[in-house]
Amino acid sequence: MKPGLKVGLIGGGTMGTAHAEAYRVIENAELVAVADLRPERAQAIATKTGATVRTASEIIADPNIDVIDVCLPTYLHRDYVVAAAEAGKHVFCEKPMARSLKEAEEMKAACEKAGVKLGIGHVVRFFPEYVRAYEKVKAGAVGDVAVVRCTRGGFPLPTAWQDWYANYELSGGLVLDMIIHDFDFLRWLLGPAERVFAKSTRGREYNRLEYALVTIKFKSGAIAHVEGSWVNGGGFHTRFEIAGSNGLIDYDSRKANPITVTVASKDGVPGVPVPASAWVENPYTTEIRNFINVLDGKEGTIVDGNEGYESLRIALAALESIETGKPVSL
Numbered sequence: 001m002k003p004g005l006k007v008g009l010i011g012g013g014t015m016g017t018a019h020a021e022a023y024r025v026i027e028n029a030e031l032v033a034v035a036d037l038r039p040e041r042a043q044a045i046a047t048k049t050g051a052t053v054r055t056a057s058e059i060i061a062d063p064n065i066d067v068i069d070v071c072l073p074t075y076l077h078r079d080y081v082v083a084a085a086e087a088g089k090h091v092f093c094e095k096p097m098a099r100s101l102k103e104a105e106e107m108k109a110a111c112e113k114a115g116v117k118l119g120i121g122h123v124v125r126f127f128p129e130y131v132r133a134y135e136k137v138k139a140g141a142v143g144d145v146a147v148v149r150c151t152r153g154g155f156p157l158p159t160a161w162q163d164w165y166a167n168y169e170l171s172g173g174l175v176l177d178m179i180i181h182d183f184d185f186l187r188w189l190l191g192p193a194e195r196v197f198a199k200s201t202r203g204r205e206y207n208r209l210e211y212a213l214v215t216i217k218f219k220s221g222a223i224a225h226v227e228g229s230w231v232n233g234g235g236f237h238t239r240f241e242i243a244g245s246n247g248l249i250d251y252d253s254r255k256a257n258p259i260t261v262t263v264a265s266k267d268g269v270p271g272v273p274v275p276a277s278a279w280v281e282n283p284y285t286t287e288i289r290n291f292i293n294v295l296d297g298k299e300g301t302i303v304d305g306n307e308g309y310e311s312l313r314i315a316l317a318a319l320e321s322i323e324t325g326k327p328v329s330l
């Protein structure tokens with residue numbers, strides 16, 4: 001048995017599998033239990049990690065477990081995070097924090113009341129390219145930031161348990177599910193947003209091929225445009241361009257990552273692309289290590305429920321703008 005915090009994982013799909021891998025290399029945490037409605041998914045993780053297969057309620061009720069890691073579909077985050085907090089567990093929950101602001105408020109309130117920490121999986125803050133760009137901007141390398149362009153996508157709508165990504169009411173589609181990563185990065189970089197305007201192909205005839213463009217005005221005066229695509233356009237990639245009064249930072253994952261490995265899942269169907277680099281530690285590991293280290297008193301800050309909530313506000317404002325055709329003030 002490893003020393004450190006004991007973790008129970010709920011949800012053993014694409015992200016649960018990625019998180020389970022992270023616990024194998026994090027020194028001060030051990031994955032001790034895993035739950036999934038699909039027994040074969042839980043068993044696959046258990047076999048690899050030595051965790052035991054249990055039900056979600058058994059995991060939440062276990063007094064020996066310190067941390068619950070929620071890797072369930074977005075619309076289930078609220079119920080499991082609240083139950084875990086009420087049982088006195090620290091919780092790490094995948095992004096987007098929830099499907100609605102009300103759910104997110106309830107999650108924050110439950111964790112605050114129980115005095116437990118809530119971490120949200122905004123992993124882009126742990127991708128080295130984004131971290132370096134952030135550090136450069138904060139060091140004044142490009143002067144005052146005027147315009148940022150971000151791109152994310154290039155694969156079809158993800159396949160998952162019960163095809164839940166395809167159900168807009170459950171997943172929030174491309175904007176809530178995927179380009180919330182960029183909204184979170186932009187908020188980290190530029191501070192609070194003021195106004196959002198968005199367009200998407202959702203609801204048109206090609207309803208499994210979503211494309212969206214979101215423009216955001218920030219209180220700093222900066223403008224951002226975020227492009228997301230669940231259209232099979234040559235594989236998953238990300239881009240950003242940060243233009244300031246003094247210079248430009250430009251990044252394109254297709255140029256920076258000459259080795260890419262794309263594998264099909266066991267049933268032969270690709271799930272959600274989980275990007276990794278051949279050069280550095282997997283950012284999902286870095287992200288979870290940060291959460292564990294904060295609980296362990298070794299690091300100071302996490303991407304918490306307040307951060308997850310503010311990024312969710314931008315995503316939901318973008319969805320409202322897509323529906324109404326009008327800009328939404330925050």
Ligand SMILES: NC(=O)c1ccc[n+]([C@@H]2O[C@H](COP(=O)([O-])OP(=O)(O)OC[C@H]3O[C@@H](n4cnc5c(N)ncnc54)[C@H](O)[C@@H]3O)[C@@H](O)[C@H]2O)c1
Pocket residue numbers: 010011012013014015016035036037038041056071072073074076094095096121123160161162177271272
């Ligand atoms: N950070 C990222 O880069 C990233 C990438 C992909 C997905 N996500 C997020 O991670 C979350 C999970 O997405 P996913 O792609 O892993 O989904 P998935 O469908 O692959 O996995 C979800 C798993 O939960 C299980 N499940 C459903 N209800 C359950 C219950 N009540 N108890 C136990 N198990 C249950 C399903 O059997 C499935 O295996 C979503 O919120 C998604 O938006 C984040």
